[in-house]
Amino acid sequence: MTHRVHKTEKEIQEELHAIYQDQRGEMPNLRELDPMRSSQFRRVIIRVIGALAVLSLVSWSGFMLWTRGIFHTQKTLETSINGPREIRAGEETAFTIRYANTGAVPMAALEMKLNLPPDFTLVSAQPQATREKTWTLGSLTPGSDGAILLSGVFHSQVPSTSTLQAFFTYRPANFSSEFQDIQTATININQSVLEVAVTGPPKTLSGDDVIYTINVQNTSRASVEGATVILLSPNDFLLTKAEPAPTAPDVSVWNVPTLESGQLFAITLRGRYTASANGEQKMEARVSFLKDGVNLAQANATAITDVIGSTVAFHLVLNGSTEDRSENLGDTLHVSVDYKNTSDEVLSDVLFTLTLNPIGAKELPVVWDPTSLGGGIQKGNVITWNKTAVPDFARLAPDATGVFDLRIPLVESLDQSRMTDHFSLKLSVSFARVGSITKKHTIETSPMMVTLNSNLSTTAEARYYTTDGEAAGSGPLPPKVDATTSYRIVWFLTNTLHPLKETVVTTTLPSHVTWINRTETAYGTVSFDEPTRVVTWRVQELPANLGTASATFDISITPKTHDVGSFVKLINATSVETIDVITQARLTRSMESLTTELPTDQEAAGKGIVVE
Structure with missing residues (x-):
């Protein structure tokens, strides 16, 4: 008969401790499964990380050693540019570009490219370049060298500096990559031949x-x-x-x-x-x-x-200025000549001469009026005031003064085949004797240039029918109350003398006029700005031989009862601004407002007044 032995709790704890204790006699944490496996896994991870770190360090070290040339303890290609650093512009100068293999291994694929400044003219090179500014030098054994002799001329501004640059590429025999070397020489040009x-x-x-x-x-x-x-x-x-x-x-x-x-x-x-x-x-x-x-x-x-200074002070003034001027066709040249004897002596036989000199073998674009020449005598393009015209000029006393005022109208239109569009004015004075000293003396002013501005003309029309009789507008004609009628506005620019630039034609539409987005022009662009109601035609360039350029845009109106029996305004006044390319003068023109009267549209004549 077997008897169950009952153990105390302490005895049970001692037996468990004996079974599970580790080598150091300590109890492990029984809540963690497989403690031995976890510890081994951790050690494996640590070892892998360490190995990767070592491998990375070795790789980076190798890269740094390679790229920084630590395996090459000395430079294998030595280069230089020999020659003067201070030269004279225009003088032929020689430079020697040297290269040498100072390493222990052969050098292959040696090539030099030469960068020259634009002011340097290469006269000769020994040896000749293989191709444009490039020398293929091939291989170079250890300890060997070579040179390229250049001769050229710097056509440089004085003073200035220029730079020569030689760019070498090569490959040592024990490497598969190319190496580079650059030599630069700065040249100072402080003198000239x-x-x-x-x-x-x-x-x-x-x-x-x-x-x-x-x-x-x-x-x-x-x-x-x-x-x-x-x-x-x-x-x-x-x-x-x-x-x-x-x-x-x-x-x-x-x-x-x-x-x-x-x-x-x-x-x-x-x-x-x-x-x-x-x-x-x-x-x-x-x-x-x-x-x-x-x-x-x-x-x-x-x-x-x-x-x-001279014994006579005198001035030539044109339209209030003593400088070169540009004038418009049809204008009048207001010329003023003033003088004063500034010496202490009497001047005898004084003669003033005003010469208008056309540029080129053409006529002057002026309309001579003998009555407006300030008492001067005109002969051809020359006006003179002598002692016959001005008796005081026989003996002009000290401090004597005077003024001549002239008006010389310009022609309204220019015949370019026979008239010039620019000419000069020059004033001179001469006298035969100063006091008791007989010596003819002549003094002149600097020529004053006059250039005519381009002959730009502008017109504006409102039309219902084109010049060919086709309908450009739509709706009832004459216009009726509460019915919409459309019209075409046409702008013309005519120019034949000088090129024009930055031409801008503008007008505004009355509030009762509706813009129809339909425009046409062969030059520039036509646009409409709704907030300001401004219509603009912009042309960047208009050539001198253009003849006439035009632009069109369409608008419409819907008359009201209060418009019955009257014409309706279609556009307000038009302004034109442009710049003459030759004279650089800003030209302006203006055109009156247009209504439904349509005076230039023969087909629509008499059909502009609003009816019920």
Whole structure:
């Protein structure tokens, strides 16, 4: 017979402790399943993370070693640009571009590209480039080197700086990637092979003939090409003759195709100072290289002349101005000539001459009226006042003064085949004796240019029928109360003299007029702004040979009872603004408002008054 042995709780706890205790004699947390498996998993994860970290570190280290060239403890390609860093513009200069393999392994696929500034002209290269500014140099063994010899000319502005750049690419034999090397040389151009000097009188009287000389010399050992001499003369200097003559008429510029080594190019200027010249006057000459249409300044020189004022003070004033002017056809030139004997001596046989000189072999666009020439005598394009016209001019006393006022009307329309659209006015005074000294002396003003503005004319029409008799409008004609009738508005611009730009034609629609979004024009655009009720025709450019341009837009009205028996206004007054491209003058025109009367529409004549 078996007896069940009853154990105390303490004995049970001791037995469980003996079964589950770990190697250190401690009880594990029995609430966690499989503690041994969890601990092993954690250790595996930690080891994987550590391995990845080590691998990443090795990879980055290798990358840094490769890209930063730590495996190459020295530079394998040595390059340089040898040559002067201070040069003279226009002088041929040599540069040597050197390269050497200083490494221990051969170098393959060596190539150099040359970047040159636009002001540098390459004269020669040894060896020749493989293709445009590129040299394919091939392989280079350890310790070997080479050079490219360049020769060229800087046609640069003085002073300035320019940059030469050599761009090398190569591949060491133990690498598959390309390496690069760049060499840059900065060149300072502070002098030029061209020198210039100006000589002239240190002192002169206004009106006296003077002579200036400009000398340009090539100081290099080789010839130079493309030199240009520019004269910057005072505003009050009148150039009467130049030897040799300028390259282009009316422009003080001389082009010198070639100057040999040491060659001198001389220009002689003859002229005189006008009545308004007084004090020190600066005559300046500038020599440049002309390259691709741009003048690159090389050197300049000046001569200072002290001009003593004349014995007669006089002025030419046109329409209130002493400056060049633009005028409209049909206007009148109001010319005023005033004078005063500012000397202490009597001036004998004084003669004033006003010359109107047309530009080109054409007639003046003026209408001569002998009664409005201020007492002057007209002969051709010249008006004179001598001692016959003005008795005081036989002996003009000190401090004597006077004024001539002239009116010279311009023609209403210009016949371009025989009339010029620009001309000059020049006033001169001469006298045979000053006191007891007999010497003819002549003094002139600077020419004053007059240019006619373009002959823009404008018209506006309202039509129901086109000029071909087709209906452009719709609805009853004559217009009826509470019925809608539409009309076409036509604007015309006629221009044949100068090109025009930024032309704007505008009008406003009365509140009772409805805009119909139907427009037509071959030039520019027609638009309508509803809030302001402004209709605008914009044309950016109108050529001189245009003839006539037009624009149309359609509108409609619905008359009311109070309109019966009257015409209805269709548009308000029209304004036109534009700019003459030649004179740069802003031209304005205006046109009256239009109604349903339609005076230019023969088909609709007499059908403009509103009926019931």
